[in-house]
Amino acid sequence: MEKWNLIIDVAKCEDCNNCFLSCKDEYVDNDFLPYSVAQPKHGPRWMNIMRKERGEFRMVDVAYLPIPCMHCDNAPCITKAKDGAVYKKNNGIVIIDPEKARGQKDIVDTCPYGAIWWNEEKNVAQKCTLCAHLLDDGWKEPRCVQSCPTGALRAVKVEDSKMVQIIKDENLEVLHPEYNTKPRVYYKNLYRFLKCFIGGSIAIEVAGVTDCADGARVTLFKNSKKIGEAVTDNFGDFKFDSLEENSGGYSLEIVCEGYEKKILEVDLTTSKNVGTILM
Numbered sequence: 001m002e003k004w005n006l007i008i009d010v011a012k013c014e015d016c017n018n019c020f021l022s023c024k025d026e027y028v029d030n031d032f033l034p035y036s037v038a039q040p041k042h043g044p045r046w047m048n049i050m051r052k053e054r055g056e057f058r059m060v061d062v063a064y065l066p067i068p069c070m071h072c073d074n075a076p077c078i079t080k081a082k083d084g085a086v087y088k089k090n091n092g093i094v095i096i097d098p099e100k101a102r103g104q105k106d107i108v109d110t111c112p113y114g115a116i117w118w119n120e121e122k123n124v125a126q127k128c129t130l131c132a133h134l135l136d137d138g139w140k141e142p143r144c145v146q147s148c149p150t151g152a153l154r155a156v157k158v159e160d161s162k163m164v165q166i167i168k169d170e171n172l173e174v175l176h177p178e179y180n181t182k183p184r185v186y187y188k189n190l191y192r193f194l195k196c197f198i199g200g201s202i203a204i205e206v207a208g209v210t211d212c213a214d215g216a217r218v219t220l221f222k223n224s225k226k227i228g229e230a231v232t233d234n235f236g237d238f239k240f241d242s243l244e245e246n247s248g249g250y251s252l253e254i255v256c257e258g259y260e261k262k263i264l265e266v267d268l269t270t271s272k273n274v275g276t277i278l279m
């Protein structure tokens with residue numbers, strides 16, 4: 001049977017908040033029984049966008065991580081809620097029944113992703129329904145996906161076996177696999193948020209003037225083992241990304257034709273700009 005999945009490309013998210021706003025537009029003041037009662041205007045963020053800045057001047061980037069309910073196949077919210085108040089539809093979507101869940105504030109704490117919000121006025125726990133009411137009506141995607149201008153969000157309804165192939169082909173990951181909740185939300189380019197980089201610039205001196213070293217070869221070593229190679233661009237810049245935070249010592253070997261080779265030791269805690277290295 002085909003089931004819904006959401007694919008989020010971290011590299012394409014620009015924090016425009018259209019997904020968040022379209023979710024508000026759909027759910028504030030609107031009940032969609034049996035799936036949801038109205039979402040409060042302020043407070044809950046069924047699509048919650050996290051922000052992370054990496055690096056140091058002048059090599060800095062920012063990544064955004066949209067976090068909705070993961071519609072887990074092994075969902076603690078389902079097992080811990082009383083009276084079957086949280087359930088999974090045959091199409092993969094996890095729903096908090098707004099009638100059965102009334103007064104069950106504990107449900108909020110069952111989600112390790114923090115995807116469940118308490119609605120004080122309605123006395124009920126709430127979260128993203130993947131716009132189940134619209135999908136029932138034949139919509140091909142939820143409102144957040146429809147409103148994303150960059151293509152960072154993609155909803156796919158496929159057999160699980162087909163999804164396994166998509167995960168492999170597109171190199172998708174889940175957030176916090178260690179929770180073992182089997183999410184149906186997958187991420188692309190998650191390294192932009194979770195991993196770090198070593199970057200810098202190579203410069204040369206020509207006739208007393210400092211210039212960018214375009215085409216210098218930079219090799220990254222960890223415990224004497226080569227783990228990456230980069231060639232500097234027009235600005236003399238290089239970058240090694242997808243490195244583990246707090247992963248300790250690395251060596252950079254810089255080779256630039258006509259100059260003596262240089263070695264630089266780097267102790268990596270979080271993204272690091274080693275600055276300009278003059279050959």
Ligand code: SF4
Pocket residue numbers: 068069070071072075076077078094110111112113114115116127181
């Ligand atoms: S993300 Fe949280 S609320 Fe959503 S299904 Fe998983 S455990 Fe439940």
Ligand code: SF4
Pocket residue numbers: 012013014015016017018019020049064066144147148149150151152153
């Ligand atoms: S609409 Fe798309 S680009 Fe904008 S914040 Fe949401 S996921 Fe990111």
